Amino acid sequence: xxxxxxxxxxxxxxxxxxQDRSRFTVEAILEAxxxxxxxxxxxxxxxxxxxxxxxxxIASLYQYFPGKDAIVAELxxxxxxxxxxxxxxxxxxxxxxxxxxxxxxLIARGVAAHAVSPELHRVFAEQLPAxxxxxxxxxxxxxxxxxxxxxxxxxxxxxxxxxxMWMVATTTQAxxxxxxxxxxxxxxxxxxxxxxVVLLTRYLKRRxxxxxxxxxxx
Amino acid sequence: xxxxxxxxxxxxxxxxxxQDRSRFTVEAILEAxxxxxxxxxxxxxxxxxxxxxxxxxIASLYQYFPGKDAIVAELxxxxxxxxxxxxxxxxxxxxxxxxxxxxxxLIARGVAAHAVSPELHRVFAEQLPAxxxxxxxxxxxxxxxxxxxxxxxxxxxxxxxxxxMWMVATTTQAxxxxxxxxxxxxxxxxxxxxxxVVLLTRYLKRRxxxxxxxxxxx
DNA sequence: CTATAATGCAAGTAAACACTTATATTTGTC
DNA sequence: GACAAATATAAGTGTTTACTTGCATTATAG
Numbered sequence: 001x002x003x004x005x006x007x008x009x010x011x012x013x014x015x016x017x018x019q020d021r022s023r024f025t026v027e028a029i030l031e032a033x034x035x036x037x038x039x040x041x042x043x044x045x046x047x048x049x050x051x052x053x054x055x056x057x058i059a060s061l062y063q064y065f066p067g068k069d070a071i072v073a074e075l076x077x078x079x080x081x082x083x084x085x086x087x088x089x090x091x092x093x094x095x096x097x098x099x100x101x102x103x104x105x106l107i108a109r110g111v112a113a114h115a116v117s118p119e120l121h122r123v124f125a126e127q128l129p130a131x132x133x134x135x136x137x138x139x140x141x142x143x144x145x146x147x148x149x150x151x152x153x154x155x156x157x158x159x160x161x162x163x164x165m166w167m168v169a170t171t172t173q174a175x176x177x178x179x180x181x182x183x184x185x186x187x188x189x190x191x192x193x194x195x196x197v198v199l200l201t202r203y204l205k206r207r208x209x210x211x212x213x214x215x216x217x218x
Numbered sequence: 219x220x221x222x223x224x225x226x227x228x229x230x231x232x233x234x235x236x237q238d239r240s241r242f243t244v245e246a247i248l249e250a251x252x253x254x255x256x257x258x259x260x261x262x263x264x265x266x267x268x269x270x271x272x273x274x275x276i277a278s279l280y281q282y283f284p285g286k287d288a289i290v291a292e293l294x295x296x297x298x299x300x301x302x303x304x305x306x307x308x309x310x311x312x313x314x315x316x317x318x319x320x321x322x323x324l325i326a327r328g329v330a331a332h333a334v335s336p337e338l339h340r341v342f343a344e345q346l347p348a349x350x351x352x353x354x355x356x357x358x359x360x361x362x363x364x365x366x367x368x369x370x371x372x373x374x375x376x377x378x379x380x381x382x383m384w385m386v387a388t389t390t391q392a393x394x395x396x397x398x399x400x401x402x403x404x405x406x407x408x409x410x411x412x413x414x415v416v417l418l419t420r421y422l423k424r425r426x427x428x429x430x431x432x433x434x435x436x
Numbered sequence: 437c438t439a440t441a442a443t444g445c446a447a448g449t450a451a452a453c454a455c456t457t458a459t460a461t462t463t464g465t466c
Numbered sequence: 467g468a469c470a471a472a473t474a475t476a477a478g479t480g481t482t483t484a485c486t487t488g489c490a491t492t493a494t495a496g
Contacts, residue, residue: 017472017473018471018472018473019462019463019464019472019473021462021463021472021473021474022472022473022474025473025474046452046453046454047453047454047455048452048453048454056474056475057474057475057476058454058455058475059455059456059457059474059475059476060473060474060475062454062455062456063473063474067454067455068454160409160413163401163404163409163410163413164413166400166401167393167413167414167417170389170392170393170396170397171388171389171392171393171417173392174388174389174391174392175385175388175389178388179388182384183381183384186381191378191381192381195378195381195382195385196385198421198424199385199389199417199421202420202421202424203416203417203420203421206416206420235442235443236441236442236443237442237443237492237493237494239442239443239444239492239493240442240443240444243443243444264482264483264484265483265484265485266482266483266484266485274444274445275444275445275446276445276484276485277444277445277446277485277486277487278443278444278445280484280485280486281443281444285484285485286484437496438495438496439494439495439496440493440494440495440496441492441493441494441495442491442492442493442494443490443491443492443493444489444490444491444492445488445489445490445491446487446488446489446490447486447487447488448485448486448487448488449484449485449486449487450483450484450485451482451483451484452481452482452483452484453480453481453482453483454479454480454481454482455478455479455480455481456477456478456479457476457477457478457479458475458476458477458478459474459475459476459477460473460474460475460476461472461473461474461475462471462472462473462474463470463471463472463473464469464470464471464472465468465469465470465471466467466468466469
């Protein structure tokens, strides 16, 4: 646990399994780790417990992973890949659509992704050392570029597009994530998506010439 | 660390110090814990380390706290009290003001509060078991009531005020918190506050009759 | 001054922790 | 079937963890 004890900071797997036998072992390790995370949280995640629950010897675990954080990193890698692909598809498939329609699609996809394994999602976002998580959590470069291109032709009256993108990403993530935990009824009824779409479209589509607030500083 | 080992789940102090001597001891413990949290993070926080850095015997620590989580809880209690009081004051002192002005005041206060000890703030929000944190982090009842009263007479075209309040609280917190870590220039220039005010005012002041999005479900 | 309560500390304990070594078993290849 | 590579595991290592016991010291009250 302590930073003292853990010298191996690599988050990469140590060795790839080459036979079916070891592939099952690695899968069992990952499943056991996810199970412990959602049941008891990150504080209860230990290498001995992972191996025990996976029905695998602790030494086998250390043959494929340098430590528990590498196991968690692998879980996050798999978890995030699907979501990023979905976002990329949505952006690519709607070149001529309006801001609101595309935003609604993106948000609906995100909400759906949160519904797949919300408990694991929650652990990732709430209990993990956030510095490392953010790198993975961020949009990858392709999605970012696509999003910027889309917003460049869809927004009006936004003074700093890069800051606006940060605001959109931050609020979207917060609403989706906390909503999955706290507003399940509003998700089921579609109200949460509606409200988030309103929030973002009105933020991004300001009337030209009617720029509210005192923006005379920066 | 593990949930197995810690049986005392009470987050309350065990005993109040009655003499100056022990009051200093308790303060030293709290300061040492905060120091470790901001320097090395929650994972490195152990009772033995706290006592060592505080220059206090480990047994003394256990006389006043049932465990490290109670120490953290006490830190959070102190940390949150000032902020809540500031928010309450702002709301109480501006009965006739407009939405944008009051919102700007509230946000500016929040940003300032995050600037006091941002590292500790960050640890609280990022590294601590969030379930327990949320209870404390939430607005207390007085602020909530005041805020609702204020919004009831300041918003237009908002279909569900309770949901809107949740949206405002969620986005405000996410922007302020992540901004303190990632957008320090935009905070210094005031841009972040500007953008947040725009986001919230446009969300809360929708033109009546022009309700965007398909709201035909709930 | 004395009795009593409050406080402080040295020195532990058992359990959990991350991680390794040495050895045995299984698998693919020729 | 023989042999080497891949895989699995029993049985540890030393360290760190949360937390306690027993006793000495200091402050307060009568």
